[in-house]
Amino acid sequence: MSPRRSYDQYCSAARALDLVGDRWTLLIVRELLAGPRRYTDLHADLPGVSTDVLASRLKDMERDGLTTRRRLPPPGAAYVYELTARGRRLLPVLQALGAWGEEELGERRPTDAVRAHWFALPLLRALDGEGVVEVRLEEGDFHLRVGAQEGPVYGDGPAPGEADARLEMDAATCEAVARGETRLPDAVRDGRVAVTGDGTLAKALREA
Numbered sequence: 628m629s630p631r632r633s634y635d636q637y638c639s640a641a642r643a644l645d646l647v648g649d650r651w652t653l654l655i656v657r658e659l660l661a662g663p664r665r666y667t668d669l670h671a672d673l674p675g676v677s678t679d680v681l682a683s684r685l686k687d688m689e690r691d692g693l694t695t696r697r698r699l700p701p702p703g704a705a706y707v708y709e710l711t712a713r714g715r716r717l718l719p720v721l722q723a724l725g726a727w728g729e730e731e732l733g734e735r736r737p738t739d740a741v742r743a744h745w746f747a748l749p750l751l752r753a754l755d756g757e758g759v760v761e762v763r764l765e766e767g768d769f770h771l772r773v774g775a776q777e778g779p780v781y782g783d784g785p786a787p788g789e790a791d792a793r794l795e796m797d798a799a800t801c802e803a804v805a806r807g808e809t810r811l812p813d814a815v816r817d818g819r820v821a822v823t824g825d826g827t828l829a830k831a832l833r834e835a
Contacts, residue, residue, distance in 0.1 A: 631687070646691045647717065651676050651684050653724070656710065656717050659694065661744060662779035663707035674740040688714070718780060722752055729807035743767035746801050747781035750794075753804055753811040758791030758828045765798050773828060791826025 634641040647653055651673065658664055658672055670681055685708055688694040693714035699705050710717075725748050735741065743766040750771060754760060757774030770786040772779065800819040803809040812835030814820045822832045 631691070646693065647720075649684065649687070651680060652688065653717070653721060655681075655684055655688065656693070656714060657721055657745075657748065659708060659710045659714065660718060660721075660780050661747075661782050663697075663709040665705050665707050669708065672742055672744075693717075712777075715777070721748060725749060726752060726807070729805070732802070732806045735802065741766060744769040744781055744783055746805055747771055749805040750801075750811070751780065754828065756828050756831060758826050759786045759788070760828055761786045761790040761793045763793070763795040764801055790824055792822060792824040792829035792832060794832075795821040795823075 631645065633645045636642075647656070654673060655669065658669055664672075666681070666685070669685075670676065670678065673681065685694065685696075689696060689708075692711055694708050694710055696706055696708050699707055729749075743762075743764050746762070746764065747769055750760075750762060751773065754771070754773045758772075760771045760773055762769055762771065767783070768785055769781055769783050770790065771781045796814065796819060800809065800814050804811055804814060809819075811820065812832060815822055815832050815835065820832075822829050
C-alpha cells in the first residue's frame with residue numbers, strides 16, 4: 628500500500644484532498660453510490676483506469692475509512708467494495724462538483740464513454756422529495772432513490788419494487804438536463820420526458 632501523500636497544510640479543504648484528491652477516487656465513489664460492487668464491475672464502469680491504479684485506489688480508500696471490502700455469501704462468494712457512512716457523505720460533494728462542471732460538458736464527443744447510470748447524479752439534483760424513480764434511456768435503465776438518507780442512491784436496471792415515478796426520455800433530452808440547459812419539469816411540460824406512475828414524485832413532475 629502506497630504511503631499517503633499530503634499537502635501538509637492546516638486547512639480542511641487540503642486535508643480532504645489528501646484523501647479524495649487523487650485521480651479516479653471520486654469517480655470510484657460515484658460508482659459505489661450504487662451500492663456494493665465487485666472489482667470487475669468497477670473496472671468495467673470506469674473505462675480508462677488501469678487495473679493497478681484501481682486496485683491501489685481501493686486499498687487507499689479502505690485504509691482511509693471511505694470503503695470496506697467484504698465477501699458475499701455463497702453462491703456469490705465474491706468480494707465486493709462498498710462505501711462506509713463517511714464515504715456516503717461525499718454525495719453532496721459530487722453533487723456540487725457536478726453542478727459546477729455542467730458548463731464543461733458541451734456536446735458529447737466521439738471519444739466519450741457513457742454509462743446510463745452516470746446521469747443519475749444530475750437527475751437527482753433535478754428532483755425534489757422522496758421516493759424511487761425509474762429512468763429509461765437509450766443507453767439503458769436505472770433507478771434513483773430520491774432523498775435517500777442511507778444506503779445506495781441509485782442502481783442499474785429497473786426499480787426492485789414499485790417505482791413512485793417512471794421517466795422515459797431520449798439521449799438529447801437527458802444530456803440537456805445534465806448540462807443544465809433544460810429543467811426537468813420544463814422537459815416534462817414540453818413532452819420530451821414521459822412520466823408515468825401514481826406516486827407523489829410523478830404527480831409533482833406532471834403538475835410542475
